[in-house]
Amino acid sequence: MLTYLQRNSLGHSSDPRVKIIWVVVLMGIMFSTRTIEMAELSLIIALFACVFSSVSFSEVFPKPRFLAFILAMPFLFGYFFVSPQYGIINSAILLSALTMPVLFILTTERKAIVAALRFFKLPPSTAFSLALSLHFLPVFEKKFDLVRVAQSSRGYSGKNPIPLAVPLMHSVLRKTKSLSTSLDARAFDPDRIPMPYDLKMKTMDWFALLVLGGLVLARIYYF
Amino acid sequence: MLAVQIDKLSFSYSDKPILSGISVKIKQGEFVGLVGKTGCGKSTLLLTLNGIIPQMVNGNFSGTVLTLGKDATKTPVHELARSVAFVFQDPEDQIFSLRVEDEVLFGLSNIGIAGDEAKRRALEALRTVGLGEHLDSDPHTLSYGQKQKLAFACALAVEPEIFVLDEPVSNLDHFSSDEVYSILGKLNKSGKTIIIAEHDTEWLAEYASRILFLNNGKIEADGGPQILFDNKFEAAGVKVPCAVKISKEIGESLLTPSQLITRLKQKVKLKKR
Numbered sequence: 386m387l388t389y390l391q392r393n394s395l396g397h398s399s400d401p402r403v404k405i406i407w408v409v410v411l412m413g414i415m416f417s418t419r420t421i422e423m424a425e426l427s428l429i430i431a432l433f434a435c436v437f438s439s440v441s442f443s444e445v446f447p448k449p450r451f452l453a454f455i456l457a458m459p460f461l462f463g464y465f466f467v468s469p470q471y472g473i474i475n476s477a478i479l480l481s482a483l484t485m486p487v488l489f490i491l492t493t494e495r496k497a498i499v500a501a502l503r504f505f506k507l508p509p510s511t512a513f514s515l516a517l518s519l520h521f522l523p524v525f526e527k528k529f530d531l532v533r534v535a536q537s538s539r540g541y542s543g544k545n546p547i548p549l550a551v552p553l554m555h556s557v558l559r560k561t562k563s564l565s566t567s568l569d570a571r572a573f574d575p576d577r578i579p580m581p582y583d584l585k586m587k588t589m590d591w592f593a594l595l596v597l598g599g600l601v602l603a604r605i606y607y608f
Numbered sequence: 609m610l611a612v613q614i615d616k617l618s619f620s621y622s623d624k625p626i627l628s629g630i631s632v633k634i635k636q637g638e639f640v641g642l643v644g645k646t647g648c649g650k651s652t653l654l655l656t657l658n659g660i661i662p663q664m665v666n667g668n669f670s671g672t673v674l675t676l677g678k679d680a681t682k683t684p685v686h687e688l689a690r691s692v693a694f695v696f697q698d699p700e701d702q703i704f705s706l707r708v709e710d711e712v713l714f715g716l717s718n719i720g721i722a723g724d725e726a727k728r729r730a731l732e733a734l735r736t737v738g739l740g741e742h743l744d745s746d747p748h749t750l751s752y753g754q755k756q757k758l759a760f761a762c763a764l765a766v767e768p769e770i771f772v773l774d775e776p777v778s779n780l781d782h783f784s785s786d787e788v789y790s791i792l793g794k795l796n797k798s799g800k801t802i803i804i805a806e807h808d809t810e811w812l813a814e815y816a817s818r819i820l821f822l823n824n825g826k827i828e829a830d831g832g833p834q835i836l837f838d839n840k841f842e843a844a845g846v847k848v849p850c851a852v853k854i855s856k857e858i859g860e861s862l863l864t865p866s867q868l869i870t871r872l873k874q875k876v877k878l879k880k881r
Contacts, residue, residue, distance in 0.1 A: 447666075448666075528701075530665070531698070531701045532701050532702070533664065534655070534660050534665070534696075534701075535696050535702040537660060537685045537686065538658055538685065538689060538692075538693075538694035538696075539689060539714065539718055539762060539766075540686040540689035540690070540719045540766075541714075541718050542684070542685070542686040542718070548702075548704050548714065550704075551703075551704035552700060552701055552702060552704050555700060555703075555748065559700075
């Protein structure tokens with residue numbers, strides 16, 4: 386499930402700002418380059434990121450069938466419209482690109498995300514909303530499963546997404562409304578709350594930024 | 609024929625065991641109440657009856673589940689939906705249509721029933737649950753209790769052999785709960801099999817012909833409603849009917865308030881004499 390996993394790893398103890406920079410810059414590099422070398426490098430980086438975060442591949446992608454479906458589309462597109470190699474590159478890059486933000490969510494506490502987003506000058510209310518949306522992803526994932534099960538029990542097996550989408554959307558809206566009401570009831574004001582997390586750059590964070598800088602240079606001069 | 613035959617059923621989510629080696633047979637026409645505290649595996653067990661587990665929910669599954677002689681682990685869920693109707697705890701998980709009638713017709717169209725026959729069934733089911741006046745209403749504007757009744761009507765319209773209900777009255781007021789249970793009682797008398805999960809046994813004491821007590825993923829008690837007098841139910845966090853509690857205090861073995869009142873009246877009369 387897409388929720389924070391409490392563990393003691395390099396990935397977990399890294400500064401959230403560095404993780405955000407890594408995810409954004411790396412995705413930019415990945416999607417701007419379509420070479421087999423970049424595909425290989427992306428997969429290696431994703432693999433190392435999993436190892437450094439003590440998170441298994443099955444925890445990142447708990448639904449292999451769904452992942453296969455997602456990866457199949459860019460693969461088939463590349464395979465039929467460009468070349469088989471291009472299809473493989475597309476899928477490999479997409480796999481790596483999906484891994485990084487998922488790892489970020491799995492290894493970063495909500496208050497750390499809020500603090501990092503506020504550091505990047507996002508208004509406190511926006512930062513709080515963004516972090517809260519991430520926090521509720523597993524809730525909606527679970528709700529989606531419940532809706533799917535409820536409709537399947539009524540014999541639904543078709544391709545029409547409406548019987549799944551409408552109850553899920555209603556649930557999301559209801560949840561949002563009740564959450565905002567409960568926050569209001571407790572006099573919550575994101576603009577007034579102090580920085581919720583102590584942001585501190587450690588040696589390994591500077592090293593991670595250095596490696597990222599190297600990747601950017603490699604992208605400019607090599608790939 | 610047996611309605612349900614479960615043999616050595618075990619299920620776990622990754623390393624968390626939910627059901628451990630459950631074996632049970634349910635005859636057609638039985639009214640079975642599945643009781644146990646929250647998280648004991650009641651809903652998981654129910655989901656195996658129409659094949660949702662293991663076909664749609666990932667986990668470690670072993671054992672066999674036969675529903676009306678069909679292997680529920682292999683028969684497609686949409687095929688089992690013809691003979692097994694499910695009513696979930698939260699009706700809002702299934703409601704998506706813009707008209708109450710359309711919501712009921714959706715389930716019927718899934719099993720290949722359309723046209724006048726579908727309309728007849730939908731109207732009959734909606735009238736049965738007291739929503740006959742709301743055919744054109746938007747289901748999302750109904751009260752929560754009415755939505756639960758609508759979900760129940762969707763199941764009724766399918767006219768299945770087995771009704772599986774997961775805490776269907778947990779969000780209903782006393783009057784509406786009474787209505788739902790009296791409909792279930794009538795269905796049971798007409799030969800339908802009812803399997804219902806509840807943590808509140810008040811209604812089951814009155815309507816169920818058999819109680820299965822699930823604790824830590826195992827069936828720890830199986831028998832008539834009289835087994836609710838066993839102290840282990842309360843000890844395990846199951847809400848025992850008030851009538852049973854009072855009966856215990858006065859040394860009787862009565863299950864329902866009406867039985868209890870009759871007995872108390874008799875006692876008062878005897879004392880007066």
